[in-house]
Structure formats: structure tokens, C-alpha cells
Amino acid sequence: MKKPASPAKHQQRMSKVKQQIDKQIANADKEQGVAVLLTGNGKGKSSSAFGMLARSLGYGHNCGVVQFIKGDWECGEELFFSQHPLVSYHAMGAGFTWETQNQAADQAAAENAWALAARLLADPKIDFLILDELTYMFSHGWLQLEQVTQAIKQRPAHMNLVITGRGATEPLMAVCDTVSEVKDIKHAFRDGIKAQRGIEF
Numbered sequence: 001m002k003k004p005a006s007p008a009k010h011q012q013r014m015s016k017v018k019q020q021i022d023k024q025i026a027n028a029d030k031e032q033g034v035a036v037l038l039t040g041n042g043k044g045k046s047s048s049a050f051g052m053l054a055r056s057l058g059y060g061h062n063c064g065v066v067q068f069i070k071g072d073w074e075c076g077e078e079l080f081f082s083q084h085p086l087v088s089y090h091a092m093g094a095g096f097t098w099e100t101q102n103q104a105a106d107q108a109a110a111e112n113a114w115a116l117a118a119r120l121l122a123d124p125k126i127d128f129l130i131l132d133e134l135t136y137m138f139s140h141g142w143l144q145l146e147q148v149t150q151a152i153k154q155r156p157a158h159m160n161l162v163i164t165g166r167g168a169t170e171p172l173m174a175v176c177d178t179v180s181e182v183k184d185i186k187h188a189f190r191d192g193i194k195a196q197r198g199i200e201f
């Protein structure tokens, strides 16, 4: 078993760590918004995005949400955040893919959602924006990646942006500043446990 360091050694180590962290903090002095991309097959991408929405609202920021894939089923984040006076909330009602099985309708819904998202992305009054499940628009060929990456790059400099969805590709990663991949280790669904209110939706 590892023995704890002596108090003097511990103090010495921690002081070194503090010096390094202080230096990194001093170097991170650029004033600009960030684009965060959350991808991967594990659970936690959208719920993390909505966690950042809650943080932003804590500071009175003006926020926007566009959910690109959203069936007719309810979800807690919509019930809660769509009521908030600082949130402009848009969930695409049509429901995509395996629900609709209608390519033309899906394409039209994707374009409508993107028109809305593009408007919010260009709006200097918006401080924080979520584009939830955006990546599926590319994997199905409903949106061109190029037009989206351009709009992300051209957004107002102060705007924080969070994009979620599985299977993000390199060009999208390249225009984002923070990219995390959530790894699937296990999921209750595969053990036959019913989806939980407040956890899954």
C-alpha cells in the first residue's frame, strides 16, 4: 500500500503544483466564447449541455436551445428550461428517423431547425447556445457540414456554444475549442431497466 508523504514533502509538492496551475491560469487570458463539442456513445452529452445552460442562467445570460432530434415524447429539460424567460427554446416536433420514416419530411425539418439555429448563432444578444443532437444532421446527409462550420466560426466572438451528438467528425471537431468523447462502459437499458424520468428524459 502507498504510504502518505511526510507533511514537508507534501507541502513542497503542492506548492509546485500550485505554481504550475497559477501559470496556466495566467496564460489563459483570451477573452472569447468557446465552442464545446460533446460526442461519443456513452450517456451524458445532452445532460451535460443542459448543466451548462443552468450555469449560464445563474449569471443571467441570454440563452438559446435547438434540439435537432426530438420526438413527440416529453423531456424534463424542455419542461423546465422552456419556461425560463431568458431561454429561447426550440424542439423540432417532427421526430426523426425511425419514428417518421419519411426522408422528405425529415430533410425539411432539418432545414427548418438549421434556419433557426443559424439565426440564433448570428444573434449578438445570445450569450449561450445549445445545438443538441446536431451531428445526426450530417450523418443522414440532411445538412452540409461546411455551412454549419462556417456559421460556427462566424458567430459573435462572445458566444458560448455547446454541440452534442454521437459520431462527430474531424471538421466539426476542428472548429470547436473543447471536445470531449463520452465513453460507453455500461448502460442500464441493456440490463432491461426502464428509462427513468429525470435521468434519461
Ligand code: ATP
Pocket (backbone or CB within 6 Å): 041, 042, 043, 044, 045, 046, 047, 048, 133, 164, 166, 182, 184, 187, 189, 190, 195, 199, 200, 201
Ligand atoms: P443524456 O441526454 O442522458 O445526457 P446523451 O445525450 O449522452 O444522453 P443520446 O445519444 O442523445 O445520449 O441518447 C439519449 C438517450 O439515450 C438517453 O435516454 C440516454 O440515457 C440514452 N442513452 C445514451 N447512451 C446510451 C447507451 N450507450 N446505451 C443505451 N442508451 C443510451
Ligand code: MG
Pocket (backbone or CB within 6 Å): 045, 046, 047, 133, 164, 165
Ligand atoms: Mg443527447
